[in-house]
Amino acid sequence: MKVRNSFKAICIALLVSFSVAVSGCSGGNKEADQFKSMLKNGDYFEAIDYYSTNKDAIGEENTVAILDEIREEVVSSYRSGSLTASTAESNLSSLLSIANTSSKEKIKKSIELIKSNEIFKTGSEYFEKKQYESAKTKFESVIKDDENYKTAQDKIAECDKEIKKTYIATADGYAKNGNYKSAISYLESYLDKFDDVSDLKAKIKEYSDAQMDVLLKDTYTYIKNGDYYSALEEIDKLSKDYADSEKLKKVQKETQDSYLKKLLPLIDEYVKDKKYSDAYSVCKNALDLIPESKELKTRLEKIEPLKPVLLSEMKISESEDFEQLTNHGATYEDVVGNTYEAGNLFKLSLYHDGWGNDDDGYAKVFLNAQYTKLEGVIAVSNDSEKGDFIVKVLCDDKELYSGTFNRTTPPKKVSVNVKGRKWMQVMISYANKEESKSHCYALLSQFGFTK
Numbered sequence: 001m002k003v004r005n006s007f008k009a010i011c012i013a014l015l016v017s018f019s020v021a022v023s024g025c026s027g028g029n030k031e032a033d034q035f036k037s038m039l040k041n042g043d044y045f046e047a048i049d050y051y052s053t054n055k056d057a058i059g060e061e062n063t064v065a066i067l068d069e070i071r072e073e074v075v076s077s078y079r080s081g082s083l084t085a086s087t088a089e090s091n092l093s094s095l096l097s098i099a100n101t102s103s104k105e106k107i108k109k110s111i112e113l114i115k116s117n118e119i120f121k122t123g124s125e126y127f128e129k130k131q132y133e134s135a136k137t138k139f140e141s142v143i144k145d146d147e148n149y150k151t152a153q154d155k156i157a158e159c160d161k162e163i164k165k166t167y168i169a170t171a172d173g174y175a176k177n178g179n180y181k182s183a184i185s186y187l188e189s190y191l192d193k194f195d196d197v198s199d200l201k202a203k204i205k206e207y208s209d210a211q212m213d214v215l216l217k218d219t220y221t222y223i224k225n226g227d228y229y230s231a232l233e234e235i236d237k238l239s240k241d242y243a244d245s246e247k248l249k250k251v252q253k254e255t256q257d258s259y260l261k262k263l264l265p266l267i268d269e270y271v272k273d274k275k276y277s278d279a280y281s282v283c284k285n286a287l288d289l290i291p292e293s294k295e296l297k298t299r300l301e302k303i304e305p306l307k308p309v310l311l312s313e314m315k316i317s318e319s320e321d322f323e324q325l326t327n328h329g330a331t332y333e334d335v336v337g338n339t340y341e342a343g344n345l346f347k348l349s350l351y352h353d354g355w356g357n358d359d360d361g362y363a364k365v366f367l368n369a370q371y372t373k374l375e376g377v378i379a380v381s382n383d384s385e386k387g388d389f390i391v392k393v394l395c396d397d398k399e400l401y402s403g404t405f406n407r408t409t410p411p412k413k414v415s416v417n418v419k420g421r422k423w424m425q426v427m428i429s430y431a432n433k434e435e436s437k438s439h440c441y442a443l444l445s446q447f448g449f450t451k
Contacts, residue, residue, distance in 0.1 A: 034054075
């Protein structure tokens with residue numbers, strides 16, 4: 001029994017000692033109580049001075065607990081409105097000098113949340129005043145741990161919507177005055193400012209299409225008149241500055257399709273009639289504007305071995321009043337109503353003004369004895385005046401062809417044996433001196449040399 005009583009007494013003594021020890025850690029510490037009391041009364045500077053001389057007596061564990069309690073009270077007072085944000089931040093900041101690492105992180109986070117909450121309040125005030133850009137800037141600074149973060153993100157989206165409305169209204173003002181370039185440039189400068197720019201891009205496309213419609217005014221006229229070649233030339237010019245325009249690409253594709261629909265049967269008809277020079281010229285010129293056309297490439301490959309060497313492909317070594325006609329959008333007509341395709345088409349001019357200013361058209365070409373036959377058509381241009389004129393073909397100064405023409409002369413086919421000849425010259429002159437003041441013009445069409 002004595003042993004049991006002795007064991008019981010030891011247990012009681014240990015329990016009392018443990019209770020005293022626990023009491024010393026969590027309470028019953030007058031220095032810790034004094035330190036806490038001073039903080040609760042708002043005497044932060046005195047409390048910190050007191051802590052510096054009683055740190056060991058207060059103890060780290062008590063310090064952590066007290067600072068955590070005071071931190072929560074400050075935050076609570078701020079939220080209830082009994083403490084201003086600046087006072088709450090100041091109070092919390094003063095505790096950082098005596099806090100350990102763990103407590104510092106908690107205090108800093110509380111300060112951040114208070115600042116974030118104030119930023120959200122300011123942003124909300126700007127929003128109510130419809131100062132959306134200022135509001136957005138504030139809402140973007142609200143931190144993720146802030147309970148207002150989700151609301152702030154929603155407000156940012158609303159701000160973006162309102163801000164973009166004002167930008168679009170300004171851009172619409174430029175566009176209304178026909179200044180599409182400024183409207184586009186203005187909106188493009190804000191594309192990196194928003195996450196969702198689909199509405200801005202839609203307006204930019206709208207302005208770009210409207211601008212392109214203005215730029216394509218002449219092109220639309222060409223298309224309406226069926227002059228697809230001139231239309232494609234205009235589109236090609238615009239493509240250098242507006243290569244990314246979807247509107248321009250669409251019009252280009254539609255015009256190319258219309259042009260090919262008209263052109264391919266014509267090329268095939270020329271081939272059928274063995275007019276290989278015309279077929280080649282038309283095909284080659286079209287490929288300059290539609291270089292990716294498989295239909296044109298295929299036809300050109302078939303035509304090339306069949307065609308003669310065109311005069312338009314040869315070097316004109318010497319000439320006067322001799323012009324190659326290259327405008328595919330123009331109409332070249334002779335005196336009996338035939339029309340001619342530009343390209344391998346030339347015009348000889350003749351006019352004497354009686355004062356010694358004589359225009360006798362001619363051209364010289366070096367054959368180098370490589371060809372056997374020259375073939376082509378000579379016609380009187382519809383802008384010729386009355387009067388007879390002569391067109392001659394000479395090779396190495398020997399006359400091989402001579403024909404007289406006037407406004408009642410239909411086109412004449414020319415076939416000249418040029419085998420072994422080095423130089424060819426074609427020239428125009430008056431048939432008699434009495435008509436030497438008439439303006440006369442001869443068209444040379446389909447001139448080509450066969451090897």
